[in-house]
Amino acid sequence: xxxxxxxxxxxxxxxxxxxxxxxxxxxxxxxxxxxxxxxxxxxxxxxxxxxxxxxxxxxxxxxxxxxxxxxxxxxxxxxxxxxxxxxxxxxxxxxxxxxxxxxxxxxxxxxxxxxxxxxxxxxxxxxxxxxxxxxxxxxxxxxxxxxxxxxxxxxxxxxxxxxxxxxxxxxxxxxxxxxxxxxxxxxxxxxxxxxxxxxxxxxxxxxxxxxxxxxxxxxxxxxxxxxxxxxxxxxxxxxxxxxxxxxxxxxxxxxxxxxxxxxxxxxxxxxxxxxxxxxxxxxxxxxxxxxxxxxxxxxxxxxxxxxxxxxxxxxxxxxxxxxxxxxxxxxxxxxxxxxxxxxxxxxxxxxxxxxxxxxxxxxxxxxxxxxxxxxxxxxxxxxxxxxxxxxxxxxxxxxxxxxxxxxxxxxxxxxxxxxxxxxxxxxxxxxxxxxxxxxxxxxxxxxxxxxxxxxxxxxxxxxxxxxxxxxxxxxxx
Amino acid sequence: xxxxxxxxxxxxxxxxxxxxxxxxxxxxxxxxxxxxxxxxxxxxxxxxxxxxxxxxxxxxxxxxxxxxxxxxxxxxxxxxxxxxxxxxxxxxxxxxxxxxxxxxxxxxxxxxxxxxxxxxxxxxxxxxxxxxxxxxxxxxxxxxxxxxxxxxxxxxxxxxxxxxxxxxxxxxxxxxxxxxxxxxxxxxxxxxxxxxxxxxxxxxxxxxxxxxxxxxxxxxxxxxxxxxxxxxxxxxxxxxxxxxxxxxxxxxxxxxxxxxxxxxxxxxxxxxxxxxxxxxxxxxxxxxxxxxxxxxxxxxxxxxxxxxxxxxxxxxxxxxxxxxxxxxxxxxxxxxx
Numbered sequence: 001x002x003x004x005x006x007x008x009x010x011x012x013x014x015x016x017x018x019x020x021x022x023x024x025x026x027x028x029x030x031x032x033x034x035x036x037x038x039x040x041x042x043x044x045x046x047x048x049x050x051x052x053x054x055x056x057x058x059x060x061x062x063x064x065x066x067x068x069x070x071x072x073x074x075x076x077x078x079x080x081x082x083x084x085x086x087x088x089x090x091x092x093x094x095x096x097x098x099x100x101x102x103x104x105x106x107x108x109x110x111x112x113x114x115x116x117x118x119x120x121x122x123x124x125x126x127x128x129x130x131x132x133x134x135x136x137x138x139x140x141x142x143x144x145x146x147x148x149x150x151x152x153x154x155x156x157x158x159x160x161x162x163x164x165x166x167x168x169x170x171x172x173x174x175x176x177x178x179x180x181x182x183x184x185x186x187x188x189x190x191x192x193x194x195x196x197x198x199x200x201x202x203x204x205x206x207x208x209x210x211x212x213x214x215x216x217x218x219x220x221x222x223x224x225x226x227x228x229x230x231x232x233x234x235x236x237x238x239x240x241x242x243x244x245x246x247x248x249x250x251x252x253x254x255x256x257x258x259x260x261x262x263x264x265x266x267x268x269x270x271x272x273x274x275x276x277x278x279x280x281x282x283x284x285x286x287x288x289x290x291x292x293x294x295x296x297x298x299x300x301x302x303x304x305x306x307x308x309x310x311x312x313x314x315x316x317x318x319x320x321x322x323x324x325x326x327x328x329x330x331x332x333x334x335x336x337x338x339x340x341x342x343x344x345x346x347x348x349x350x351x352x353x354x355x356x357x358x359x360x361x362x363x364x365x366x367x368x369x370x371x372x373x374x375x376x377x378x379x380x381x382x383x384x385x386x387x388x389x390x391x392x393x394x395x396x397x398x399x400x401x402x403x404x405x406x407x408x409x410x411x412x413x414x415x416x417x418x419x420x421x422x423x424x425x426x427x428x429x430x431x432x433x434x435x436x437x438x439x440x441x442x443x444x445x446x447x448x449x450x451x452x453x454x455x456x457x458x459x460x461x462x463x464x465x466x467x468x469x470x471x472x473x474x475x476x477x
Numbered sequence: 478x479x480x481x482x483x484x485x486x487x488x489x490x491x492x493x494x495x496x497x498x499x500x501x502x503x504x505x506x507x508x509x510x511x512x513x514x515x516x517x518x519x520x521x522x523x524x525x526x527x528x529x530x531x532x533x534x535x536x537x538x539x540x541x542x543x544x545x546x547x548x549x550x551x552x553x554x555x556x557x558x559x560x561x562x563x564x565x566x567x568x569x570x571x572x573x574x575x576x577x578x579x580x581x582x583x584x585x586x587x588x589x590x591x592x593x594x595x596x597x598x599x600x601x602x603x604x605x606x607x608x609x610x611x612x613x614x615x616x617x618x619x620x621x622x623x624x625x626x627x628x629x630x631x632x633x634x635x636x637x638x639x640x641x642x643x644x645x646x647x648x649x650x651x652x653x654x655x656x657x658x659x660x661x662x663x664x665x666x667x668x669x670x671x672x673x674x675x676x677x678x679x680x681x682x683x684x685x686x687x688x689x690x691x692x693x694x695x696x697x698x699x700x701x702x703x704x705x706x707x708x709x710x711x712x713x714x715x716x717x718x719x720x721x722x723x724x725x726x727x728x729x730x731x732x733x734x735x736x737x738x739x740x741x742x743x744x745x746x747x748x749x750x751x752x753x754x755x756x757x758x759x760x761x762x763x764x765x766x767x768x769x770x771x772x773x774x775x776x777x778x779x780x781x782x783x784x785x786x787x788x789x790x791x792x793x794x795x796x797x798x799x800x801x802x803x804x805x806x807x808x809x810x811x812x813x814x
Contacts, residue, residue: 069575090556094556102789398628408568
C-alpha cells in the first residue's frame with residue numbers, strides 16, 4: 001500500500017469517523033434516557049429520578065462535547081479531502097446535511113445549555129421540555145445523516161447531468177430504498193449501546209454495594225430495554241440484510257463470503273476469504289441455510305462476487321469478519337436479555353454476582369457492535385462512495401498532497417489521543433463517583449452561600465491523598 | 478414555484494448571515510478565551526468568565542457548522558474549491574476548536590490538570606481565531622482555479638496580508654470578549670475590562686484602516702468599487718459610521734456603562750463585515766467566480782429554501798430564549814451544573 005493522498009485520505013476518514021461515531025452512538029440513547037428520567041421525576045416527584053438524571057446528564061455533557069468537536073471535523077473534511085465528491089454530490093447531499101444542522105444541531109446545542117445550567121432558572125416543565133428537545137435533536141440528526149449515508153448506499157431520485165448528481169424527486173432521495181431499515185437499525189443500536197453502559201455501570205455499583213437504590217432503577221430499566229430491543233434488532237437487522245441483497249448485491253456477497261452464484265447457497269460460518277484467488281480457505285458452512293435465510297427458499301439463487309468484474313468488488317475479508325463480529329455481539333445481547341428476564345422472574349436480578357460481573361464487562365458491547373456494523377456497511381460499499389455511480393478513487397481532492405494529509409492525519413491522531421484519553425478518564429471518574437443522594441461524603445458546600453446555583457460540587461479528580469475528593473473548584477485553591 | 482425571487486441571492490444572504498452570526502456569537506466567547514489567562518483575579522475570575530459563556534457557546538459554534546453546510550448546499554463549487562485551498566488554516570482552526578471546546582467540560586472537572594485545561598481553552602481560542610482571520614485574508618486574496626478544481630499549492634494562503642488579518646481578528650474578538658465581560662460581570666474584573674477596551678479598540682481601528690488601504694491598493698476591482706463617482710458618495714457612510722461608532726464606544730466605556738459597549742462593538746463588526754461584502758460582491762470564489770457561477774441548481778435551492786424560511790426564525794427565537802434565561806450578571810460561584 002503506497003502512501004498516496006487517496007490512501008492517506010481514506011485512513012484519515014476512517015480514523016476520524018470511527019472516533020466520532022462512538023459519541024453520537026452513546027448520546028442518542030443517553031438523551032432519551034435522561035428525558036425519560038426527567039419525565040418520571042416530573043410525574044412522580046420522587047427525588048431519586050432527579051438525582052439519576054443529573055448524574056447521567058453530567059456524563060452526557062462530556063460525551064456530547066466530544067461528539068460536537070469531532071463532528072465539526074467531519075463537516076469540513078468532505079470539502080478538504082473529498083472535493084470531487086462534494087462537487088458531484090453536493091446538489092443532493094448539501095441540502096440534506098444543511099437540514100441536519102438547522103433541524104437538529106441547533107436544537108441539541110441550544111437546549112443542552114438549558115438542560116445543563118437551567119434547572120434553577122426555568123420552571124420544571126420547561127426543564128423537562130429542554131431534555132425532550134435535546135433527545136429529539138439527536139434523533140433528527142440521526143435521521144438526516146442516515147438518509148445522506150443511505151443515499152450513498154442506494155441512490156434514488158437523482159439524474160446525472162455533466163457527470164454530476166441533480167435532484168429530481170426529493171421524497172425518493174430522502175426515503176431512498178435502504179434508509180428506513182438503516183435508520184431503525186442504527187437508532188436501535190444506539191439505544192442498546194446506552195442501555196449496556198447504564199446496565200454495566202449500575203451492575204458495578206451493585207457489586208460494590210454503592211448507590212444501591214439508584215443502581216437498581218438503572219439496572220432494571222436498561223435490562224427491560226435490552227430484553228425487548230435486542231431480539232427486535234435481530235429482526236430489523238435481517239430486514240436490512242434482505243434490503244442489501246436487493247439493492248447492493250456485491251456487499252451482500254462479500255459479507256456472506258460468496259464467490260460463486262448458487263441455487264441453494266450455504267451459510268458460511270467461518271472462512272478466510274482470498275481476494276486474489278477468488279475463493280475461501282478453511283471454509284465451514286451449513287448447506288442451503290444461506291438461501292433459506294435470504295430468500296426463504298432452500299434453492300433460492302444468491303449471486304456470487306465472480307458475477308462482477310474484480311474492480312467492482314469490495315474487499316471481502318474485512319467485510320466478512322466485521323459482519324460476523326457484529327452478528328455475534330448482537331446474539332450475545334439477545335442472550336443477556338433472555339437471562340435478565342429469567343433472573344427477574346426468579347427475583348434474583350440484583351444479587352446474581354456472575355450476571356452483574358458479566359454486565360460490567362459487556363458495557364462497551366454496543367460500541368463494538370456499531371463499529372463492526374459500520375465497517376461492514378462502509379467497506380461493503382467499496383469501491384464506490386456513491387454506489388454504482390462515483391468511485392472512491394474519483395472522489396478525492398485533485399489538489400490533495402500526501403504532505404498535507406499526512407500532516408493533518410498526524411495532528412488529528414495526536415489531538416484525538418490527548419483529548420479522548422482525557423475524556424475517557426473524566427467519564428470513568430464520573431462513573432465511579434455515582435449519583436448524588438446515594439452514599440456520599442459530607443456536604444462541603446453547605447456553608448458556602450456564595451454558590452446558590454451550584455447543585456453539586458464539580459471537581460472529580462483525586463486529591464493529593466489519592467482518594468477521590470468531592471471538593472468544589474473554588475475550595476480546591 | 479419560487480421564480481419570483483432570485484434564490485441564489487437568498488442563499489448568499491443566508492450564508493452571509495450564518496457567517497456573521499458566527500463571527501458575533503462565537504466571536505465574543507472566543508474573545509473571552511483570548512483574555513482568559515490575563516484576567517486580574519486569577520482562577521476565580523476565570524471561573525466567572527467561563528461561566529458567562531458556558532451555557533451558550535455550543536449554540537454559538539453551531540453557526541460555524543451552518544456556515545460550512547450552507548456553503549456546501551448553496552454553493553458546492555465554492556465548498557469544493559475553497560476548503561482544499563485552505564487545508565492547513567482549517568486544520569489549525571479545527572484542532573484549536575477541539576481543545577477549546579472540551580476545556581469547558583474538563584476544566585471544571587479537573588483538579589490537578591485544571592491549569593492545563595485553562596491553557597487549552599486559551600490557546601484553543603487564540604489559534605482558532607487567528608486561523609479564522611487568516612482564512613478571511615486568504616479569501617480576500619483569492620484562489621487559483623482551473624475548471625472546477627483548486628489548482629494552487631498547499632501554502633498559497635500564507636502571505637503577510639493573511640497573517641495580518643489573523644492578528645486583526647484576534648484583536649477584534651478580544652474586544653468583543655472584553656465588552657461582553659463588561660456586560661456580564663462586576664467589580665475588579667469589569668474594571669479591568671473598562672481599562673482594556675480602549676486599547677483593543679485602537680488596535681481594531683488600526684487594522685480596519687490597514688485592510689481598507691491595502692485591499693483597494695492591490696485590487697483594482699475593489700478600488701473601482703469604492704473610489705469612483707458616484708459610488709464614493711453612496712459608500713461614504715460606511716467609514717464615517719465606523720468612526721462614529723468607535724467614538725461612541727470609547728465614550729460609553731469612559732462613562733462605565735455596562736450594555737452599550739458590547740452593542741457598539743457588534744455594530745463595529747457589522748460595518749467592517751458590510752465593508753468587506755461591498756468590496757467582494759458578488760464573488761463566491763475570488764477573484765473571478767460569482768455566486769451565480771457557483772450556485773447549486775434551483776431544484777436544490779427550492780427544497781432547502783422552503784425549510785429555511787421557517788427554521789431560521791425558529792432557531793433565532795429559541796436562541797433568544799436561552800440568552801434571556803441566562804441573562805444578568807454572573808457572580809463568583811454561580812454557574813456550572
